[in-house]
Amino acid sequence: MTSAATTGGYETKDRISARALVGWIVGVGVWLLPLIWIDTTTYLILTVAGLTMGMLLFLTASGFTLIFGLMDVLNLAHGAFFAWGAYAGFSTLGLLNAIGWVETGTVSQSIYSLLIVLAVALAVGAILGLILEQVIIRGVYGDHLKQILITMGASLIMAEIIRVVWGPNDEVTLVPAALVGSWDFFDVVINKFRATSIIIGVGVFVVMQLVLKKTKLGIIVRGGVENREMVQAMGYNVQRIFTGVFCAGTAFAAMGGVMWSLFKEQIYPDMGSENLIFALIIVIVGGMGSVTGSFLGAIMVGLAFNYVAFLVPKLALGVNILLMAIILLIKPTGLLGQD
Amino acid sequence: MAELTPVQAERSREQRARFAGPAFLAQVLLLLALIVIPLLIPSFRVLDVLAKIIILTVAVASYDLILGYTGQLSLGHAMFFGFGAYSLALVTYHSGSPQLYHIPVAAGIAIALSVVSALVIAFFSLRVKAIFFAMMTLALAEFAHILAVQWYDLTLAADGVSFKLPGIFSVGWSAGKFLGVELNGRLVTYYFILISSVLLFAGLLRFVRSPVGRVLKSIRDNRQRAVALGFRTFRYETFSIVFGSTVASLAGILFAMWLRYVNPDSVMSLALMLNILLMVIIGGLGTMYGAIIGAAFLQIAETWLPDLQKLAVAFFPTNEIAQRLAERWILYFGIMFVLVVYFFPRGFVGTARQLVKRHKTAKKGIA
Numbered sequence: 273m274t275s276a277a278t279t280g281g282y283e284t285k286d287r288i289s290a291r292a293l294v295g296w297i298v299g300v301g302v303w304l305l306p307l308i309w310i311d312t313t314t315y316l317i318l319t320v321a322g323l324t325m326g327m328l329l330f331l332t333a334s335g336f337t338l339i340f341g342l343m344d345v346l347n348l349a350h351g352a353f354f355a356w357g358a359y360a361g362f363s364t365l366g367l368l369n370a371i372g373w374v375e376t377g378t379v380s381q382s383i384y385s386l387l388i389v390l391a392v393a394l395a396v397g398a399i400l401g402l403i404l405e406q407v408i409i410r411g412v413y414g415d416h417l418k419q420i421l422i423t424m425g426a427s428l429i430m431a432e433i434i435r436v437v438w439g440p441n442d443e444v445t446l447v448p449a450a451l452v453g454s455w456d457f458f459d460v461v462i463n464k465f466r467a468t469s470i471i472i473g474v475g476v477f478v479v480m481q482l483v484l485k486k487t488k489l490g491i492i493v494r495g496g497v498e499n500r501e502m503v504q505a506m507g508y509n510v511q512r513i514f515t516g517v518f519c520a521g522t523a524f525a526a527m528g529g530v531m532w533s534l535f536k537e538q539i540y541p542d543m544g545s546e547n548l549i550f551a552l553i554i555v556i557v558g559g560m561g562s563v564t565g566s567f568l569g570a571i572m573v574g575l576a577f578n579y580v581a582f583l584v585p586k587l588a589l590g591v592n593i594l595l596m597a598i599i600l601l602i603k604p605t606g607l608l609g610q611d
Numbered sequence: 612m613a614e615l616t617p618v619q620a621e622r623s624r625e626q627r628a629r630f631a632g633p634a635f636l637a638q639v640l641l642l643l644a645l646i647v648i649p650l651l652i653p654s655f656r657v658l659d660v661l662a663k664i665i666i667l668t669v670a671v672a673s674y675d676l677i678l679g680y681t682g683q684l685s686l687g688h689a690m691f692f693g694f695g696a697y698s699l700a701l702v703t704y705h706s707g708s709p710q711l712y713h714i715p716v717a718a719g720i721a722i723a724l725s726v727v728s729a730l731v732i733a734f735f736s737l738r739v740k741a742i743f744f745a746m747m748t749l750a751l752a753e754f755a756h757i758l759a760v761q762w763y764d765l766t767l768a769a770d771g772v773s774f775k776l777p778g779i780f781s782v783g784w785s786a787g788k789f790l791g792v793e794l795n796g797r798l799v800t801y802y803f804i805l806i807s808s809v810l811l812f813a814g815l816l817r818f819v820r821s822p823v824g825r826v827l828k829s830i831r832d833n834r835q836r837a838v839a840l841g842f843r844t845f846r847y848e849t850f851s852i853v854f855g856s857t858v859a860s861l862a863g864i865l866f867a868m869w870l871r872y873v874n875p876d877s878v879m880s881l882a883l884m885l886n887i888l889l890m891v892i893i894g895g896l897g898t899m900y901g902a903i904i905g906a907a908f909l910q911i912a913e914t915w916l917p918d919l920q921k922l923a924v925a926f927f928p929t930n931e932i933a934q935r936l937a938e939r940w941i942l943y944f945g946i947m948f949v950l951v952v953y954f955f956p957r958g959f960v961g962t963a964r965q966l967v968k969r970h971k972t973a974k975k976g977i978a
Contacts, residue, residue: 348749418952425948429945429946429949549754552746553750589761596750597735
């Protein structure tokens with residue numbers, strides 16, 4: 273990955289890529305460090321679990337960082353979209369189960385139901401995002417304080433509506449039959465759903481990068497970030513593009529929510545705000561506005577959490593804060609962040 | 612006498628005006644009311660609301676220092692409040708038999724804890740963008756909340772810590788009747804809270820009117836100019852954040868003294884943070900006195916709104932969704948939050964000051 277080099281300035285390119293190289297070597301070193309205390313099989317299982325968690329967190333964090341990087345909006349209601357995605361998925365799975373596709377379905381029915389649920393979550397996230405952007409956020413562009421306050425208020429409202437519609441208690445989510453169980457590679461047990469989510473996460477990352485870097489839309493979006501007036505003068509409707517980016521971000525959060533609910537097999541109204549903290553840490557670690565940064569950050573958080581939870585269970589919650597502190601000490605803007 | 616600089620002239624004008632005019636009168640009246648009401652109305656509910664308003668005023672004012680005067684959005688203010696509350700609760704609870712000296716010990720612990728953590732937060736987050744501070748404090752506050760919920764051996768987790776206060780503050784203490792009112796531990800605690808809060812509030816007022824406070828305002832209004840004038844903005848901001856957070860932790864101690872019970876949700880949660888935020892905004896950012904109005908408004912609403920909800924339940928006894936809607940007062944809180952930020956961003960005191968200013972300039976225009 274050459275992202276560190278491409279984000280650097282022209283004249284300092286070589287120095288920065290040398291630094292990035294050192295960073296990568298140290299990073300891989302730390303990644304392999306737990307092998308001293310954990311035997312290889314367990315290490316691999318934990319790695320898969322960590323990657324899964326990382327990918328699920330990435331889905332939420334990527335939308336968060338995209339919205340912040342491109343629109344300069346800190347959307348603290350992002351966690352609420354996560355929860356809404358999970359609850360929408362929960363209801364959809366309930367409907368699909370009624371026609372026998374979920375718990376008793378064949379492989380293809382399971383895959384179809386997963387795809388349907390993901391599509392529903394994406395749609396719910398996008399529609400709610402559209403409403404939030406049009407009704408509430410549009411009036412407060414450029415004012416960070418008001419944005420934070422208003423999105424916090426919105427997240428309260430959204431979480432409360434969940435309680436009103438679905439009730440305040442925990443619910444158990446159904447998992448499509450074909451995704452239950454695991455494969456076994458030389459004693460390394462890989463849960464089917466975990467493998468699926470890693471594939472989906474990487475897929476979303478690749479598509480996001482391709483759209484941002486290779487398509488005309490991506491160029492317009494990046495141009496709009498650099499110089500909004502110029503893009504407007506070229507005849508593009510920047511406002512509409514921003515709305516689109518916002519919806520995409522919230523849709524990914526909702527998708528992350530439904531994947532998370534299938535991973536944990538339970539949902540509760542406050543799941544959104546808990547997840548938002550992970551997203552915040554990831555975005556701070558990765559550098560605000562950088563999708564690649566949040567991808568790396570998500571993997572780091574996921575892996576660190578799983579290794580430490582195995583080695584020193586009591587420290588598991590603190591390790592992410594520790595990780596954040598270390599990264600910020602080395603680079604105050606986060607891994608791939610710019611000033 | 613030498614010619615005064617504009618700043619000096621402004622300051623002397625301000626000092627002369629401080630003990631005259633309706634604002635000063637209002638302060639004296641408010642203070643008198645807070646002293647007398649508990650003696651006149653011996654209702655526990657009223658006393659409870661008053662004490663909470665007083666304590667929250669200090670917490671909100673200290674938050675106003677950070678947000679309104681320094682321009683940094685901290686989402687971890689409830690964490691500092693919780694540090695204070697928990698240090699008193701844990702010191703008295705784990706010691707077995709509470710002693711009077713435990714209160715200053717708890718205050719010392721709370722101050723040390725908040726100074727260190729505020730310094731760490733400032734050091735990590737103020738070096739980058741302003742928005743970083745908000746994210747960082749939010750993450751840390753949530754972490755502190757999780758810690759309080761999970762660390763059962765120390766904090767008794769979600770069960771909360773119920774503790775007894777020593778000596779004259781204990782519930783059983785009584786000094787007979789005075790003017791027909793029983794002087795008991797509750798009342799002593801109330802006056803202790805009142806005195807401490809007035810002192811803390813005066814300290815905050817002194818802080819924002821000091822030269823440091825002026826520098827902070829200049830940083831908030833125009834950072835580049837402040838830097839160009841040679842002020843080390845990082846130090847000033849750090850100082851303000853540390854001071855505000857410490858005052859919040861002391862307010863937390865008072866809160867714990869009043870309730871004699873703490874749990875993670877009541878003193879550290881994001882809900883409390885949002886409460887404080889809304890109070891600051893309703894009162895008016897950067898006004899200090901707004902804290903009193905904001906705290907009073909929300910606290911009174913919070914105390915008597917549940918009564919209204921019972922009414923709603925009585926009207927729709929069969930509809931489940933309607934009942935759930937009535938139960939969820941946080942929903943209305945959230946809606947109010949958004950509406951206030953949108954339509955009433957200056958708050959009561961800010962709007963009032965704007966009106967007074969407009970009135971004055973209008974008069975000048977006529978003359």
